[in-house]
Amino acid sequence: MTRDNNLLSPAVARAQGFYFYDMKNDYNSWVAFTLVFNPTEHKGTLNIMGADIMAAQTRDLSVVGGTGDFFMARGIATFVTDTFQGAKYFRLKMDIKLYECY
Numbered sequence: 001m002t003r004d005n006n007l008l009s010p011a012v013a014r015a016q017g018f019y020f021y022d023m024k025n026d027y028n029s030w031v032a033f034t035l036v037f038n039p040t041e042h043k044g045t046l047n048i049m050g051a052d053i054m055a056a057q058t059r060d061l062s063v064v065g066g067t068g069d070f071f072m073a074r075g076i077a078t079f080v081t082d083t084f085q086g087a088k089y090f091r092l093k094m095d096i097k098l099y100e101c102y
Helices: none
Strands: 013-021 028-037 044-053 058-068 074-084 090-099
Touching: none
Parallel strands: none
Antiparallel strands: 013 028, 028 044, 044 058, 058 074, 074 090
């Protein structure tokens, strides 16, 4: 995970989890993963899960929790497909909006 789509940008986080394709004809998937942030600007994790309908222009997935700086985070992660080359390679742009929940 980087702040922009430049190949040489430094990583700010990595994604660990599952990405299941759930249809034979279309590229749709169900995802559940954790963004593990590098201890530079933010420390901790964000948990994201939901259906990723790749044919849609934008998709909203749920932010269902987190740790560290993101303790008990809730919100929405909006995905936009930046590059798509079939099942072998794709790149997503993520816009994450967190809500204050106390």
